[in-house]
Amino acid sequence: MITTTIFPGRYVQGYNALDLLGEESARLGSKALVVADPFVHEAILPELLPSLQRHIDTQVEKFGGECSDEEIDRLATAGQTFEAQVVIGIGGGKTLDTAKAVAYFLHLPVIVVPTIASTDAPCSALSVIYTPEGQFKRYLFLPNNPNVVLVDTRIIVKAPVRFLISGMGDALATWFEAESCQIKRAPNMTGRLGSMTAYALARLCYETLLTYGVQAVTANRAGVVSPAFEKIVEANTLLSGLGFESGGLAAAHAIHNGLTVLEPTHHYFHGEKVAIGTLASLFLTGKTPEAINEVYSFCEAVGLPTTLAEIGLKNIGDDDLMRAAEKACAPGETIFNELGDITPQSVFMALKAADAEGRRRKGF
Numbered sequence: 039m040i041t042t043t044i045f046p047g048r049y050v051q052g053y054n055a056l057d058l059l060g061e062e063s064a065r066l067g068s069k070a071l072v073v074a075d076p077f078v079h080e081a082i083l084p085e086l087l088p089s090l091q092r093h094i095d096t097q098v099e100k101f102g103g104e105c106s107d108e109e110i111d112r113l114a115t116a117g118q119t120f121e122a123q124v125v126i127g128i129g130g131g132k133t134l135d136t137a138k139a140v141a142y143f144l145h146l147p148v149i150v151v152p153t154i155a156s157t158d159a160p161c162s163a164l165s166v167i168y169t170p171e172g173q174f175k176r177y178l179f180l181p182n183n184p185n186v187v188l189v190d191t192r193i194i195v196k197a198p199v200r201f202l203i204s205g206m207g208d209a210l211a212t213w214f215e216a217e218s219c220q221i222k223r224a225p226n227m228t229g230r231l232g233s234m235t236a237y238a239l240a241r242l243c244y245e246t247l248l249t250y251g252v253q254a255v256t257a258n259r260a261g262v263v264s265p266a267f268e269k270i271v272e273a274n275t276l277l278s279g280l281g282f283e284s285g286g287l288a289a290a291h292a293i294h295n296g297l298t299v300l301e302p303t304h305h306y307f308h309g310e311k312v313a314i315g316t317l318a319s320l321f322l323t324g325k326t327p328e329a330i331n332e333v334y335s336f337c338e339a340v341g342l343p344t345t346l347a348e349i350g351l352k353n354i355g356d357d358d359l360m361r362a363a364e365k366a367c368a369p370g371e372t373i374f375n376e377l378g379d380i381t382p383q384s385v386f387m388a389l390k391a392a393d394a395e396g397r398r399r400k401g402f
């Protein structure tokens with residue numbers, strides 16, 4: 039039996055962690071192409087660049103807004119002309135995915151600096167490529183995870199709390215999906231079996247959410263970087279990332295993918311839809327009432343959706359919901375990493391059951 043576990047090269051997190059970006063960059067080269075969100079240009083770079091430039095030469099490029107082949111080509115050309123030795127991405131998910139892809143095509147190391155904690159994508163060896171118009175185009179599987187992931191919680195805490203909550207929705211799925219892969223001996227994102235390390239980290243991810251989730255939301259609302267806030271940022275970004283890549287995905291993300299065929303869900307964040315996918319997966323896999331109660335209570339306490347209405351599907355018809363269930367069961371989907379009878383019909387029932395339970399608990 040061969041297991042495989044993958045990690046980012048280094049993970050740095052804390053209040054004012056950006057002060058270390060120059061030092062971390064200089065370990066990897068002497069010229070950096072910096073790809074930054076427009077927001078980062080205005081709010082972060084004026085303060086950051088002088089300290090960064092004490093360690094490394096920089097060329098700053100403003101991210102165009104879409105992680106497309108065209109944008110990747112443009113930035114790769116800029117990096118080549120500058121003779122960059124390292125790529126630094128600073129911003130949201132698409133900026134980081136673009137920086138990872140640019141570094142891959144230039145054969146350079148990459149540092150990613152997320153400015154929100156809304157998903158577990160920063161640590162992963164994956165970029166999602168879109169058309170310039172924003173339609174999903176393809177996954178770009180990268181040969182390596184980022185060399186450095188640097189998370190400054192002073193920046194993260196300034197983002198609206200909905201990002202942190204959504205990140206907890208993404209992280210909530212991690213243990214349930216990894217556990218299913220462990221039980222079924224299903225492969226992780228490398229195509230090989232996960233390790234006990236990955237499953238243990240996925241479990242720690244879930245326990246951290248249950249213990250510190252509510253306190254972290256309170257801290258974020260107050261604009262305070264508390265120990266609970268630090269722990270949840272780490273759970274959302276690192277534990278969830280390691281857990282999903284090396285533990286594996288299963289029903290929750292497949293049901294998320296299914297829900298995206300329904301246009302009203304496009305206005306909701308990845309982690310919000312993954313939370314609904316997780317709740318449905320509890321019914322799909324026949325979890326105990328105690329386990330189901332624990333997850334619903336957590337979602338309600340931190341403000342994650344527990345009903346279809348809360349992801350835009352208030353008046354969803356059975357035919358539309360069935361379309362989502364069918365998409366969740368598309369050939370090759372990770373939903374087949376679950377044990378038992380997985381069919382569009384069983385997924386449809388699980389979604390209806392999850393929604394009914396959410397409404398019952400809310401009193402309607």
Ligand SMILES: [Zn+2]
Nearest residue numbers: 157158208312
């Ligand atoms: Zn996810």
